Amino acid sequence: MKTPHRSIGLYVIMAALAAGFLFPFYWVVICSLKSPAALSMSPPAFYPGEVRTKDLAVPTPGRIVTAERARWLRLCTRATELDSNRQDGTYYLRLGKGDVPTKLVTWLPDDIVKPLSDPPQIIAFERIPVHRLTGTDREVAVAAKMVRQNERGFDKLLFVTPAGSDSADEFAVLCNVEHEPLCDFAPQWRNYAEILRGPEATIGAKSTGFSLYLRNSLFISVMAVIGQVLSSSCVAYGFARLRFKGRDFWFVLLLATLMVPPQVTLIPLFYIYKSIHWVDTFLPLIVPHFAASAFNVFLIRQYMLTLPRELDESATVDGCGALRTFLQVILPNCKPVLIVVAIFTFVTTWQDVLGPLIYLDNPEYRTVTLGLEYFRSRFVDNRHLLMTGAVLAMLPIAVIFLFLQRYIMSGMATTGLKR
Amino acid sequence: MARVLLEHVTKEFPGGVIAARDVSLEIAEGEFMVIVGPSGCGKTTTLRLIAGLDEITSGNITIGDVLVNKLPPKDRDIAMVFQNYALYSHMTVYQNMAFGLKLRKYPKAQIRERVTETARLLRIEHLLDRKPRALSGGQCQRVAVGRAIARQPKVFLFDEPLSNLDAKLRVSTRAELKALHKRLQTTSIYVTHDQAEAMTLGDRICVMCDGVVQQVAPPMEVYHCPVNRFVAGFLGAPSMNFFAGRVGQKDDRFFFICGDHQIALPARLKGAAAKHLDHPVTLGVRPEHLSVEPYPGQTENAISALVRVVEPLGDRIDVYFEDKDAARFIGNLGPQTVLRVDEPVRLHLNVERLHLFEPGDMGKSILFA
Numbered sequence: 001m002k003t004p005h006r007s008i009g010l011y012v013i014m015a016a017l018a019a020g021f022l023f024p025f026y027w028v029v030i031c032s033l034k035s036p037a038a039l040s041m042s043p044p045a046f047y048p049g050e051v052r053t054k055d056l057a058v059p060t061p062g063r064i065v066t067a068e069r070a071r072w073l074r075l076c077t078r079a080t081e082l083d084s085n086r087q088d089g090t091y092y093l094r095l096g097k098g099d100v101p102t103k104l105v106t107w108l109p110d111d112i113v114k115p116l117s118d119p120p121q122i123i124a125f126e127r128i129p130v131h132r133l134t135g136t137d138r139e140v141a142v143a144a145k146m147v148r149q150n151e152r153g154f155d156k157l158l159f160v161t162p163a164g165s166d167s168a169d170e171f172a173v174l175c176n177v178e179h180e181p182l183c184d185f186a187p188q189w190r191n192y193a194e195i196l197r198g199p200e201a202t203i204g205a206k207s208t209g210f211s212l213y214l215r216n217s218l219f220i221s222v223m224a225v226i227g228q229v230l231s232s233s234c235v236a237y238g239f240a241r242l243r244f245k246g247r248d249f250w251f252v253l254l255l256a257t258l259m260v261p262p263q264v265t266l267i268p269l270f271y272i273y274k275s276i277h278w279v280d281t282f283l284p285l286i287v288p289h290f291a292a293s294a295f296n297v298f299l300i301r302q303y304m305l306t307l308p309r310e311l312d313e314s315a316t317v318d319g320c321g322a323l324r325t326f327l328q329v330i331l332p333n334c335k336p337v338l339i340v341v342a343i344f345t346f347v348t349t350w351q352d353v354l355g356p357l358i359y360l361d362n363p364e365y366r367t368v369t370l371g372l373e374y375f376r377s378r379f380v381d382n383r384h385l386l387m388t389g390a391v392l393a394m395l396p397i398a399v400i401f402l403f404l405q406r407y408i409m410s411g412m413a414t415t416g417l418k419r
Numbered sequence: 420m421a422r423v424l425l426e427h428v429t430k431e432f433p434g435g436v437i438a439a440r441d442v443s444l445e446i447a448e449g450e451f452m453v454i455v456g457p458s459g460c461g462k463t464t465t466l467r468l469i470a471g472l473d474e475i476t477s478g479n480i481t482i483g484d485v486l487v488n489k490l491p492p493k494d495r496d497i498a499m500v501f502q503n504y505a506l507y508s509h510m511t512v513y514q515n516m517a518f519g520l521k522l523r524k525y526p527k528a529q530i531r532e533r534v535t536e537t538a539r540l541l542r543i544e545h546l547l548d549r550k551p552r553a554l555s556g557g558q559c560q561r562v563a564v565g566r567a568i569a570r571q572p573k574v575f576l577f578d579e580p581l582s583n584l585d586a587k588l589r590v591s592t593r594a595e596l597k598a599l600h601k602r603l604q605t606t607s608i609y610v611t612h613d614q615a616e617a618m619t620l621g622d623r624i625c626v627m628c629d630g631v632v633q634q635v636a637p638p639m640e641v642y643h644c645p646v647n648r649f650v651a652g653f654l655g656a657p658s659m660n661f662f663a664g665r666v667g668q669k670d671d672r673f674f675f676i677c678g679d680h681q682i683a684l685p686a687r688l689k690g691a692a693a694k695h696l697d698h699p700v701t702l703g704v705r706p707e708h709l710s711v712e713p714y715p716g717q718t719e720n721a722i723s724a725l726v727r728v729v730e731p732l733g734d735r736i737d738v739y740f741e742d743k744d745a746a747r748f749i750g751n752l753g754p755q756t757v758l759r760v761d762e763p764v765r766l767h768l769n770v771e772r773l774h775l776f777e778p779g780d781m782g783k784s785i786l787f788a
Contacts, residue, residue: 310505313472318519318570319493332509 028394032387033187039384045183191388210389212364213371217350218396220285220367224349225342227289228296232341233334235292236300237326241312251301258294270358280361285352289345296341303337304330339407347397368393421483421496421573421606422448423469428478430464430630438464440630442478449604451597453621455611457653461630462610463578469608470576471495483573493522498567499576502583504559506551512538512562513547516569523570537569540599557588564596568603577609581616593619614654618642626650628781647783648776651703657737660709660748662702663778666695675702675775678744680722685770691785692775701782703774706737706751711758713767721765724748726758740766 031039033048041051195210239251273284315329353369375386423446430439439461446452454462467473469480471492480487487495507515513534520530538544541561551559567575581589597620600607611617617624618638626633634646645651651659664677673692675682684692724740738750738758776782
């Protein structure tokens with residue numbers, strides 16, 4: 001008999017574990033509802049929201065302080081100016097007028113220093129957060145994000161300058177500021193609207209919104225499910241019930257195909273599909289599912305073996321042939337395992353990246369996974385949309401598990417019990 | 420309704436197992452034939468051969484006037500009730516019963532009529548809309564029987580239909596089946612390993628062992644005149660006691676001699692005993708033909724033994740005895756008998772009911788030799 005406090009302890013532990021497992025999911029969902037600025041905020045907010053912004057004055061280049069990180073800024077609290085006159089290849093901050101420059105080598109990692117071999121130039125300004133000011137409540141912060149291109153791509157440097165004053169005290173304020181951004185609770189539902197319509201920054205085709213990707217993925221997955229359930233159950237019935245020569249041998253051979261890694265067949269398959277002009281159509285992603293898969297056949301066969309043979313015989317006596325026995329007696333009794341197969345097929349097809357990546361070219365044929373992949377492009381920063389897309393992509397799967405988990409349990413539990 | 424005729428039917432499974440060996444059996448029109456035997460004796464195989472679920476290796480099976488050797492089950496016009504009911508779990512009771520009719524393309528109205536009529540007969544009308552999952556074992560059994568009846572086939576085949584029911588239900592369902600058969604008069608073949616079912620249900624019983632038919636006869640005949648030691652031992656609970664010994668002769672009387680016991684054989688066995696004089700034989704006596712009281716006019720046929728176990732059953736007492744050669748046997752005594760364990764007794768045999776067999780497990784009866 002368990003004492004109450006012991007079971008409380010157990011529940012606490014279980015709740016903690018559950019929270020641990022659920023946290024990433026929660027994180028993705030809230031991130032999908034954040035604005036881009038809120039997303040890049042550090043430390044991050046644990047609720048969806050938007051960072052409070054204000055128009056900024058354009059700083060004058062001569063009084064810019066370079067900083068990549070807040071901690072770096074903290075060091076240069078009294079810096080007023082970046083010494084852009086290079087001496088021995090490093091950068092210095094001049095602390096106050098006429099002070100001896102302080103060397104910054106330790107705080108400038110190589111990949112920041114190197115791109116600065118030319119004097120930095122501000123090529124873009126962004127609205128960045130107004131921060132809560134510690135100490136005084138004056139809004140003095142003016143910041144700009146400079147995007148500077150070099151041969152390796154893009155670097156981002158943060159230039160900060162006090163507004164209207166170059167006194168050292170105000171820089172001190174700035175440093176604390178970086179760590180206390182203001183984030184309002186405001187779920188950005190428009191992220192979803194934007195992604196379904198198609199993000200403006202997506203490179204390439206017109207009208208490649210997520211709704212199109214969803215439709216493509218759904219079509220492919222549903223067709224794959226239909227194909228797998230039909231074909232695998234047929235084959236499984238043959239192996240489970242019909243008597244033919246070499247049945248066990250063929251079954252073992254079928255299972256042996258599970259050992260062939262898909263990477264091996266990838267390229268030959270591509271050439272086959274190319275030769276019949278199926279590349280850049282949905283066909284290579286759908287048609288193979290109508291030819292059964294070894295694992296599903298195995299799963300269904302094992303389940304069918306648990307059904308009593310008398311069921312078939314009873315149907316035979318009642319007047320069913322093999323086909324009708326299969327369709328009207330065996331198949332309805334296999335419902336749990338068929339649902340498992342359907343779910344497995346749906347989830348794997350839905351999550352497949354490699355297949356669509358290889359066979360699909362036309363942006364209008366992109367699946368959800370491919371779409372996400374393009375959002376991750378190095379040319380565009382769409383992290384908030386990436387999160388939104390991820391939520392949309394996992395939504396159907398989450399729904400399926402929520403509503404069909406009863407069948408998954410029973411289907412999995414009964415398969416493989418006998419033999 | 421139809422006659423079922425098996426002629427020299429043999430079934431050999433791949434791998435050389437012969438499940439039925441030269442089985443010849445005639446089941447008359449409207450007869451209730453029970454095939455009984457220990458597990459593995461080929462009784463279920465025989466039934467499946469009749470149903471067409473297995474193909475015969477040689478011989479002929481005729482149902483009605485049709486030779487059905489090569490006919491698939493659905494064309495044999497039979498219905499089968501399985502041990503585990505084999506109901507279609509995804510269909511309601513009504514659909515289960517209508518399935519066979521639907522496949523035979525009966526008009527809807529006629530299906531409805533037949534199913535409801537059958538349901539009324541079996542008193543399962545209130546269950547028609549339920550799924551088998553929601554039924555008890557006894558109800559499932561009724562539905563399975565109903566599915567067979569609704570088809571109105573020529574022959575019913577029952578494959579141990581009652582063995583999944585509990586003891587009480589089995590007895591009551593047994594009686595119902597018998598009444599049902601009386602009413603429908605359909606030729607029925609019923610396979611069981613339970614000798615009580617065989618005795619109560621069958622018009623005739625077919626006892627099988629090792630794929631071979633041992634005896635086909637009405638129940639009481641099989642019970643009282645078993646053709647061999649196997650049949651004698653198989654039917655009856657507790658089963659018949661056997662003593663190995665030989666036939667001896669003193670003056671003009673014959674005796675069965677087994678150790679110290681000498682049992683005078685009645686005059687009706689004279690001929691048979693004379694033929695086996697000094698040969699080894701097995702004496703069989705049913706428990707109910709043992710008594711602590713002498714049978715009228717048979718004072719000398721007694722054997723001494725010790726009481727080992729006493730099992731009072733209410734209507735009678737089963738007593739396990741042991742003689743001084745440590746041979747054990749069972750007596751079935753009246754409820755008033757008072758016996759203590761380890762008490763020595765003189766047991767009297769009803770010689771009019773003795774059986775004599777040739778030696779061996781399958782030894783033939785020599786009463787009628």
